Amino acid sequence: MSPLRSSRGRPADPAQELPDRVHALGAALDAGGDELDPEDAERARAVVGKVGERTAIAGGHTVVALAGATGSGKSSLFNALVGADVSRIGARRPTTSKPTAAVWGAGDAGELLDWLKVEARHLVGSPAGPPDLDGLVLLDMPDFDSREASHRIEAERMLQLVDVFVWVTDPQKYADARLHDDFVRLLAQHESVTLAVLNQADRLTPEAAHECALDLGRLLERDGIPNAKVLATSVRTGEGVAELERRIAEYVEGHQASLRRLSADVVTSARTLRTEVADDEPRVEWLPRKDLDGALGRAAGVPIVLDAVGRDYRRSALRRSGWLFSRWVGRRGPDPLRRLRLGDGSNRPVPREEEGDARDVLARSSIPIAPSSARSAVDVAIRGFVRAAGEGLPPRWERAVDGAATGGNDSLPDALDQAVLGTSLRARRPVWWSVANVLQWVFGLVALAGVLWLAGLYVLGLLALPRPETPSVGVVPVPLLMLVGGALVGMLLAGLARWWARVGARHRKAVMAGRLRSSVSAVTEERIVEPIAAVLERHRTTRENLDRAGR
16 A cells, blocks of 8 residues: 555546546536636646557556655665666766666566656566566656756656656655645645655664654645655665565556556646636526516617507508598508518518619618617626626636627627518408408498489489489488498597507507517527527536546
8 A cells, every 4th residue: 555545545446437537637628628727728638648648558567756856865765676776876966867767577668668758778577576566667767856957857757657656855855845845745636656755764763763754744744645654764774675665566566556647647637627617607597688688679679660560550450440531541651660671571671662772682671770878788788697697607717708798799780680670570460450341341332322322312403303202211311311320430430440459559569579579589599698608518518527537
């Protein structure tokens, strides 16, 4: 067991968990896009690429790196584990400038070392006795605190690729801030593939060495590695070297260390990116849309259109139910809907007499342009909707929501105009129009017959011709009764129809208001809601995949 293992235990099967984790991280990167920090996202993509490269390398080797500060004695410890003076040791610092590899077993590690870019290689072979180290690739790393920048860069590069870390420190530098802040703390998620070694323990008394080991353990716990244990070693006396070999052998056995390391890399990247998304996102279907739809409707000229619908209904009703001899007056006024270039909702311009009118080509309505107050109301409504949609999201995601909602605002007026133009504003002719029309014709013809009858009697009187007997009702001649009765009842029916036309116009406006609301709502959905929903869906996908990758 690793000395830095916590009570949480190792993953049950890293080989099975890793593919799911890396797939989830890749999906999160694809969904998150520009809303994730570019540097963190780039590092995460490098991890995804590294997983693919490392798992494609055959051989089942485990790469263990001895990493430490200058003078910690890691090269001496490396030679002690190898059993030969492979790595150069000297008083001049820094000593180790390039990584040196020692390979146990007969398996070919060439492809792996080429991937690691390690040129210095030493074959140890397969020792007869325990511990079983077949498949071990042990690296002596450059000093991570070297005065030479190239050495530090090489050490940092190698630490991104190895499977197991053995942090080698000494009684003088075990609390070094660079070790803890720049390396151990950043690799806290890798505790299952981490060993801590307090080397050169022979410089202290057993009691002092024990206190230093406990203090180092507390520092490691502060770095995020709970229940940390530290192994004390001494190359000069041989203390702890055999125990270190045994613990390294535990990592080599089963060849799972590389998978655990890669899985820890994925977890670390996922948890870093997870801070860049919220714990939840608003649901679009729960956002208040009433103000937004209302503002867009007013900007689209819906009140103007509804007023024209009402006038058109009353005009059409009176043309069919008004008094027969005054209907021509209603025909003289302009068609309210035709003036706005609105009609049957076929999304084609209403023909105009003016030849070459540009609106015939552009299929635009003649609804007056919305006043500045209406346009301002739209901006306010959109901003309010965007604030509700982005509530609780990190700044990058808030900006993405805002951009999705306002990105197509330049074409929004045209889209609203086309929505109104494409809405059918006609409906089935009411039955009462036909009934009133028939009655008006009946009463009109009765009045006309009375007029003709009286005119005929008048002409006969002028010509001194004998007149037929005229029937009467009481003292009122029937022709006069027909004229007066037909005219009076027709005008009374026209008055009743005018009142009923106002009632019908209100109903027609309500029906058309529903249609126009649906058309405007469709524009709202397409131009504002759906783009925002796409951003929130990407946020949800990113969040869920990061949770899956970093669990």
